[in-house]
Amino acid sequence: MPLSDYRTVLATRPFRTLAVAMGVSDLGDGMSLVVIPLVAIGVAEGQDAALVIGGAVAAYSLPGVLGVLLLGRWLRRLRATTVLIADSALRATMLAAVAALWATGNLTPAGLIALCAASSVLHAWGSAGKFTLIADDLPHDRRITGNALVTSVQSLSIIIGPSIAGLLAHVLSLAWLVAFDALTFTLLGFVALHRHRRQQSPVPDKTAPGGWRAIRAQPALLGLLAMTWVFYALYGPVNVALPLHATGGNVEQAGLLGIYWTVFGIGAVVGSLGASLVRENARRPAMLVIVAAWGLALLPFGLGLPTPAEIACFAIAGLVWGPFPAISLTVTQSLSPPGAVTSVLAARTAILLTATPVGTALGGPLTEAAKDPTRVLVGSGLATLALAALVAGVVAVRRRSSGSILR
Structure with missing residues (x-):
């Protein structure tokens, strides 16, 4: 891994300052994965706790879609620093x-659900x-490294944030x-705000199209976004099937489930850092390879392997998944029209916010109908392979015409 690339981007002071602040914020949100459900349990006082937890967790992210749909006309005209200040202030x-x-x-x-919903309206x-701002801070050839560093920290926060919150919840008030x-x-x-006052923010082009x-x-x-949405949606059923597969429906096996997700998270962090190894002309084909590889990584669940072997396979799955967010972000940044990067990224975030929840929601009835969570895991893998094959076919057809979705 070219550590010199990471030293170079961290030597860029505006990026370094922003990355540190983002990392601290990601840690706080990682802790909230545990804290918000605990608060929901506390306020529910044993009555309809599941509904309150579901409502609070959904409210902590999904209203961001409405923020793009309803406010895009005004917010796309603002500087990136302005929308970041507004979101941070509202969330805080x-x-x-x-x-x-x-x-x-x-x-x-x-009240909890309403406040969580209000906090997420501007989050996309x-x-x-x-x-x-990352795209503006770094030269074109360094964006992938900056995105890889930031997304790896996000993955790391999902690993350590809940653990820290779980430990602190025993000694501190929620x-x-x-x-x-x-x-x-x-x-x-x-x-x-500091960047905004120093005018360290790209000026939006008011004539540029909306996101x-x-x-x-x-x-x-459009093709990249469509593929990414379906890819994330097909990941959703794993959130339902894996807990049942790992625990067999026995809550006492929750520790084993934690091991599955921990090794996945570690793999994702390492994979994300490796995204900077992918050259610019190989990034779009690499995304298609990642989609196919993720599908393949789920198939061993249907082979009846010993648990340690399955855990190792899931770590590899995390390694495969890890580079995708950084690569897809970098490609989106480069494809976005000048002056419209913020509005395109906001629209992208809003659309993708719905993908995994939709897949997870479908995962429940699918797992119930299959009577075996292993079938759902394998089925998700096969469907993802089919997605990769479909996109590859579309790319091959478009190469014979004027362009390509991924080329």
Whole structure:
């Protein structure tokens, strides 16, 4: 792995400052994967706890889609720093309200869900703002390294954040843990504000098309987004089938499930860092290879392998999955029209926010109908292989005409 590439991008001060703030914020959100459900259990007081947990977790992300649909007309005209400041301020304020109401005993299930929903309205724009700034900070040939570094930290936060939260929840009030997440977004907002005051942000082109229009106008962008959405949706059933496969429905085997996801996360971090090894002219074909390889990585679950062998296979699956987010982000940044990077990334984020939840929702009835979670895991792998074959066929056809979806 070219460590010199990472030293080079970290030597770029604006990127380094932003990356550190993003890493701290990602850690806070990683902790919230545990903290928000615990708060939901607490406010539900044993009544309909599952509904409150589901509502709060969904509200913590899905309203970002509405933020793009309803506010894009105005927000796409703003600087990337401005939308990042707005998202960070809103997220911090709503989470601080959750912490305060919990600490005073005034938090209700409806209040928790409403505050979580309000906190996420601008989150797709905030994410787009961050990656627009990364694209602006780094030369074209270094963007993949910057994206790889940031996405690997995001993967790492999903591994260590829940563990830290689980340990701290035994010694601290949940109010302090929610307040910490609010504080991380405050830090991110101040970093964005500092950049904004120094005019270290690309000026949006007010004549540039909106995100949706720009995506529809470019077959390459549209094709990439469509493939990514289906890829993430086919990942969704794994969230349902793997817990049942690993535990056999026995809660006492939860530790084994944790091992599966831990090795997957470690593989994903390593794989993400390796994304910078992929040369520019190979990035789009590499994404297609990753899709196919992920499908293949799920097939061993149908072979009746010993548990240690399955765990090793799932670690390889994480390694395969890891580079995809960084590569797809970099390609999207390069394909986006000048002046419209933020709006394209916001639209992309909003669309992809729906993919895994849709797949997960379908995974429930599919697993129930299959009577065996192993069949769902293998079926997800086979469907992903079919997706790779379909896209490869489309690419081959388009190469004979004017262009290519992935070429």
